[in-house]
Amino acid sequence: MDRWHPPVVTGPDGKPCYTGHEHGDEPPAWIAAAGYTVSFSGPFNTSPAENVDKHAAMKGFSTRLNGVDIYFRVHAASNPLDRMSRYHSYQVWARDPSGNVSFWQGWYNSGDPRPASEGGSRVPRRVIALPEEAQRPIVAVCDATSIAQGIGCEQWYSAPGEPDWSWDFGWTICGATTLYTPGENATAYDISTWIPTGETGNTRRLEAAWYAFRNPIRGAFVATQFGEIVSGHNDPRCSGTTTRYGVTYQNVCLDQYIAPTMPTVAVPGNADQKTYPDPGVTIPN
Template sequence: MTRLVRPFASAWKVTILALALVASSLGLSFAFAGSSTATLAPGDSLTVRCEGGTRLTATRLSSRELRLDCTGPTATPTPTRSATATPTRTPTATPTPSRTATPPPSAGAVGRCGEPMDRWHPPVVTGPDGRPCYTGHEHGDEPPAWIAAAGYTVSFSGPFNTSPSENVEKHAAMKGFATRLNGVDIYFRVHAASNPLDRMARYHSYQVWARDPSGNVSFWQGWYNSGDPRPASEGGSRVPRRIIATPAEDQRPIVAVCDATSIAQGIGCEQWYSAPGEPDWSWDFGWTICGATTLYTPGENATAYDMSTWVPTGETGNTRRLEAAWYAFRNPVRGAFVATQFGEIVSGHSDPRCSGTTTRYGVTYQNVCLDQYIAPTMPTVAFPGNADQKTYPDPGVTIPN
């Protein structure tokens, strides 16, 4: 898949007043890159004030570093394509978002607002008392009607899940993206979120539906590889983004993360690129989350389930970009077939491989066999014109989202 120009970055800014007056007397040094960094000598002090009615918050980065942020109204970036719904910034009732999703992933399970836990729902639903209820998260685009018309049901819970926790603790990371690329109507359902719970895992589930110009609907599902969840400093593929990209950012698969330095440089978009050609009959794709919700820290995997250890950015991650490519020439398989979650094509659900195991990167997984269908009329989807970006309404949305 051709790598496109980096999407825009969200910026977090602190305005330091009277900077020129105090610099010479205090001996401060500054580095300007979207934000400001001040280094103080022992006994020095600095007053920081936010503009425009915003609120000053502090994040402790280490025993010697403190990041100050002005939170509040921020400029909304302009996406290349608008979301179909109109954002509602002033709710009619007081939001009561839930920070975690705990219901079991069984069919019919509901969340705190009575919303279905096994399929798409909007961020605001009618609660049990008949009033608007804020679920605390959003799932992107609703599945388009042409998917149901083709006989498919989009579900967040099924044999395709990487584990039961994927739709319990990590329910909010189920995201839908509807678009039209190269004349093909596409709906991607991926599992990805810019927080430690998702960054700590290599594999995540995905499903793709595509309606080609002939009207035929194809369907792919499985697990995509987001790379070794260790930090790049340990040979992994969680690579902090920089204005001048490091060579590690060119690896695939990767999650190019936003840490404190990224934010200081004005970079607030986390980029996920799946392993290309795994499998060759399915999709290569990149998934960008702008307004990344948490800062990346190298040791976050060890405490990922403890949200008190997360470092929130104050953003909701509701601007997302999809880059997707499918190449008709890479594999001749067409029609209905069955494959494991890793893309190994088998003879059917009774194939011995379906009850066997697969070892990847030193981990042994129980195989799951999944139905696939590629219409003979499905055309190549590739650069140019294979990317889209949207900003979704986020009333009452908090982390995780």
């Protein structure tokens, strides 16, 4: 399935089919009215695995921040399969007070997937925060000590200003579904090695900011998944590569649109939290 669906789908025989996961909010009708289709599969994916092995991590969040209607589609889940990756896809639609709809897409940086003890950005949460929690990007994870201290919310913060024309955001998953362990990357694809918490991760909080003054680009344009603006889909950069943190990636060029009327979305009033129905939901979710 490459589209949003509820956790329980009515089958062709009229009986309920429990999918075992949920995708948050359904895309609002104003996105389709603006000519867009929200899909979990496309050129924006970091790899085909995002919507195959990691399909359940596709989450939608619909809200209104600073007078702007917003729909975030991010790829994030509180399990080893997602925590093991630095880059994840995201898409954002925003309908401003003028009725214009803007659209951003690309890969967000969730930080070095190694544990903090090895210089990475997977940092266990503590009642008295560890100094490493101040870094960005980061996934502030929940391990056994976190749970013992009453902390069950995993926090993802993207690298701010990457790129400066797009969004900075934080994504909190309360009721984190699995405990973090420093060696989990080695066996992430083996679900039998995961340590479930018994939760479904169905409470989520979005903190999002977009700053109109950071970059003057407006209208339709094309950029690589990392935010490098190019002349169009035939630009040589689109068939080239980009090396980040010692890894070379094939460039993917993606359409963007920022309406001239799009206003800044920032503190205060730039956060929202929801709990989603989870009938039959297990892990991964």
